[in-house]
Amino acid sequence: MSDITDPPVIDPRNPSEPLRIALGERYLTYALSTIMHRALPDARDGLKPVHRRILYAMRELRLASNGGFRKSAKISGDVMGNYHPHGDAAIYDAMARLAQDFNVRYPLVDGQGNFGNIDGDNPAASRYTEARMTAVAEAMLEGLNENAVDFRENYDGTLTEPVVLPAQFPNLLANGSSGIAVGMATNIPPHNIAELCDACIHLIKTPDARDDTLLNYVPGPDFPTGGIIVEPPENIAAAYRTGKGGFRLRARWQVEDLGRGLWQIVVTEIPYQVQKSKLIEKIAELIQTKKIPILGDVRDESAEDVRLIIEPRSKNVDPDVLMGMLYRTSDLEVRFSLNMNVLIDGLTPKVCSMKEVLRAFLDHRREVLQRRSAHRVEKIDHRLEVLEGFIIAFLNLDRVIDIIRYDEDPKAALMREDWGKDHVRAMNEKDYVSPLAGEGELSDVQADAILNMRLRSLRRLEELELLREQSALMEERAGLEDLLENDDRQWDSIADQLRATKKQFGRDWAGGARRTTFAEAGVVEDVPLEAMIDREPITVVCSQMGWIRSMTGHIDLTRELKFKDGDGPLFTFHAETTDRLLVFGSNGRFYTLSASNLPGGRGMGEPLRLMVDLPNEAQIVSLFIHKPGRKLLVASTAGDGFVVPEDEVLAQTRSGKQVLNVRGDVRALVCHTVTGDSVATVGENRKVLVFALEELPEMGRGKGVRLQKYKDGGLSDAITFESVTGLTWLDPAGRTRTETTLDEWVGKRASAGRMAPRGFPRDNKFN
Incomplete structure (x- = not known):
């Protein structure tokens, strides 16, 4: 039985097996590379590798915040050639973003030239712009030359670069970050440095502080473009506690x-x-x-x-x-998503709470403090060794001069000479271990320092200065030793550093004050159209070819109007700008128009088909003002129909709302307001049928039921009326006729009916 650590057995008869394994290994390598070295920021300094390398390259070019500018092409070229072997365009884009004060809360690059704007315009080419570091960037880099962080070889092994920056403040939250990796992403908004420093100080004093307590110091993001956050406080607290959420931001x-x-x-x-x-x-x-x-x-x-x-x-x-x-x-209102997915230790991606991110930063700052302190102790020891040699030289000046003048190998002679132990004993009393090579003998470093000493340094004043420097260094070294041995002192020192950073980049610093404020969103109620539009009388005119317009005021409806050649009036009626209009097409769909949106009446108007999606093959059956609560009778040429509430035919989109289903050659023909208790129908065969309205169903959509039966032809018209007042129509002479005795035509729905009475209109229309 093979061990579980053995490599998988590859079947030589299965050619796909090695490819599957190879693809799996390579894709995993690619995914890890994208997650760790490209898309996700480090929780300690809040930077991705490209940003870290840009800042380090600018430091190597000595582009201090109070110094001169260098061409952006030079900077991106150095980054690409020395540390980041990717496209120079990608490097320059990343650097340009660090200089955009509308994208980065605390810009790390001070740009000179066109670095883009809030309108979305791109920066100028790298050969036209110049850059240097800002004071914030220098705070990110402070301590690099004091062994504060680890260094690693660059991509070709010729240089070294920092694994992470010392970072005086939690840059991850201060400037935010966004990125898309393989299978994961991150999106972190920017925050205020002063508030973050206060939260860190509180976390130092109370390591087990609750996540919600930190909101007393960091109430929410602080965006570089300002704005107003209207997200409820409980949602903000949940987002920071879980590392996922969002913020509603308004102008x-x-x-x-x-x-x-x-x-x-x-x-x-x-x-x-x-x-x-x-x-x-x-x-x-x-x-x-x-x-x-x-x-x-x-x-x-x-x-x-x-x-x-x-x-x-x-x-x-x-x-x-x-x-x-x-x-x-x-x-003018957006939702900024929060997904605090970061490399918590530089290696492991994790969705963190705000407390976890701040804790990762503080742990990093403690390690930086310890390493810088240990490095300073080493420097002090080296200087004290040199100072001891100088003091020996001053105490035995004549002998030193004699050796240098006459001895063939003065260095070896200086190291062989026994210089006594008094000065060593005095220094040991201050808990300092002398680096002398033996009993009163000089070390190699001390001998070189004495030989390299200038004659002008042999003054009495210089000797006193050396003693004062030695005393100060001994005192500093004792303090550093106490610091390295005491955890409480370390945290106190970190808190002091954070207070100094807060003072440097706080309210008194240009751009340090909070820009984004908080407010309640309030409830924006749905306002009726009538409340938003001035109520004014208009006259709606729709031509036979479907051109529609609105004329100011209620004009005489019998007045002759102008139309295009070959066109004429189809619908003309009085309305108001607050009205909604319903259009019924022969395809059985209802369309909704706002009277205030109709074109003016100075010209011929605009085609109705440009305002709604009425097909070219469909005709306008009816156009009228919508009145809530009414009911409509709709019917097709096949003689099918039903009653529909007018409120249910309102459409919210240009495509309208299908109400009467029609197929083939059948088309919608009738749309009348329901009034009364009876229905009258007339077919193309001039047969009239009258039946009770209650026999018609009320539906929201469908084909409907049969109104009248035909052997050939179809429906010509249908109308509702009050049976008591009778049925009214216009005779061929234009006179109004009312028939109250309708027993001859009354029947059941879907029956054939009887021939129309004498004087019925020849167009088979009731109106």
């Missing part, structure tokens, strides 16, 4: 008074990662399609700051109602 706006009752809305901050140009295009589209009738105009008056002007169609509009509708239909 910041105010009402600007223009005098005489006029006003406009000024948007001064837009949501994070929303391109201003696309936002304006979306709002302009809403105006063009009239999806928000109370919205009048939008224009961009932005300069260095954001200033979007939104004008209402009427001064009587409520600004809160207008903005509430814009929140629903545009990116």
Whole structure:
């Protein structure tokens, strides 16, 4: 029986087996590489490898925040050639993003030139822009030359690069991060450094603090573009506790008074990662399609700051109602998702809570402190060794000069000489172990230092300075030893460093104050159309060819109107701008129009088919004003029909709502308002049938039931009426006739009926 660690047995007769294993191994390698070395940030410094290498390369180029700029092409070239063997375009894009103050809360790169803008324009080519580090980036790098972190070889083994940066503040949360790996992704919003430092200090004092307690210090994200977070506090707490959630973010706006009752809305901050140009295009589209009738105009008056002007169609509009509708239909309100999936120890991806991320940062800072302190102790020991040699030289100056002048090998002679033990005993009293090679003998380092000493250093003043320096170093070394041996002192030191960072990048620092505020979302109720539009009388005119328009005021309906050649009136009626119109097509579908959206009456109007998706082969059967609560009688040429509530035929989209089902050559023919208790139908054979309305079913959609039976032909018209008042029609002479004695034509639904009475219209229509 083989051991479980043995490699899988490959069947030579199965050629797919090696390929399957090879693909599995290679894909796993690719996935791990993407997760660890490209897409997910490190929880300790909050950086991905490309960003870390950019900052390190700029440090090697000595591009300090108070120094000069260098061409971006030079920087991206050095990063690509020395540390990051990928495309220079990808490196430059990553560097440019670190310089965009609308994308990064605390920019790490100080850019000079065109680095893009909030409209979504791309940065200029790398040969046209220049860059250097910011003070924030320098805080990320401080301690690199003090053995604060581990270094590893670069991709070709010719140089070394840091595995992680020391990072004075929790950059992962301060600047946020986003990335898509293989099978996982991350999306972290930016936060305020001062608040993060306070949370870290609290976590140092109370290591077992609850996640919700940290919200007293970090209430939520702090986006570089500002805005207002309207997410409920309980949702924010759950997001930070689990590492997954989201934040609703709205634009910041105010009402600007223009005098005489006029006003406009000024948007001064837009949501994070929303391109201003696309936002304006979306709002302009809403105006063009009239999806928000109370919205009048939008224009961009932005300069260095954001200033979007939104004008209402009427001064009587409520600004809160207008903005509430814009929140629903545009990116003036967005939802920023939180997925805190990070490399918690530089190796393992994990979805972390805010407490876990801050704890990972603090543990990293403690390791950095210990390594820097140990490195400083080594430097002090080396300097004390040199200082001891100098002091020996001063105490025995004549003998040292004599050896240097006359001995053939002064270094060896200095090291052989016995210089006594008094100075060694004095230093040992301060818990310092002398590095002397033997009993009062000089070490190799001390001998070299004495030989390299300048003659001008032999002054009495220099000797006193050496003694003072030795005393100060001994005191500093004792403090560092105590620090390395005491955990509480280490955490106190880290807390002091965080307080210093908070002071450096807090409220008094340019851009340090919180930009994003919090508010309650409020409930934006559905506002009826009538409340959003000024109520004005209009006259709706629809031609036989389907051109529709609205004329201001209630004009005389008998007045002669202009139409295109070969066209004429089909429907003309009085309405108001707040009305909704229903269009019934011969395809059995109802379409809904807003009277306020109809084109003006100066021209011939616009084709109705451009406003709704009415097929070219379908005809307009009926056009009328919608009145809630009414019922309609609908019927097809085949003689099938039913009653439908008018409220159920309203359509929300251009495609309309199918109500009467028709197939083949059958088409919708009748749509009349239900009034009375009886139904009268007439066929193409001029036979009339009258039956009770209660025999017709009430349906929302369908083919319906048979109204009248025909041997040949079909239905010509159908109408409802009150049996007491009788059935009315116009005779061929244009006179109104009313027939109250209808017993001859009364029958059961779906019967054949009797021939129409004398004087019935020749077009077989009741109206």
